Amino acid sequence: MDKLQIKGNWNEMKGKIKQKYGDLTDDDLTYVEGKEDELLGRLQKKTGKARQELVDEINKL
16 A cells, blocks of 8 residues: 655645645644554545545645
């Protein structure tokens, strides 16, 4: 399974994700290094998408 690779400026990536999923809040997108699973769990709950689908989308940003 691919790992989430957060590269570059997380705030910039967060803005792109919020544009795509307007119902996400800053709290939903709080990222702490080493807590990728927690972030993905929150995103899965809000978007209804599979973990791998979200990983692929974020890695493409």
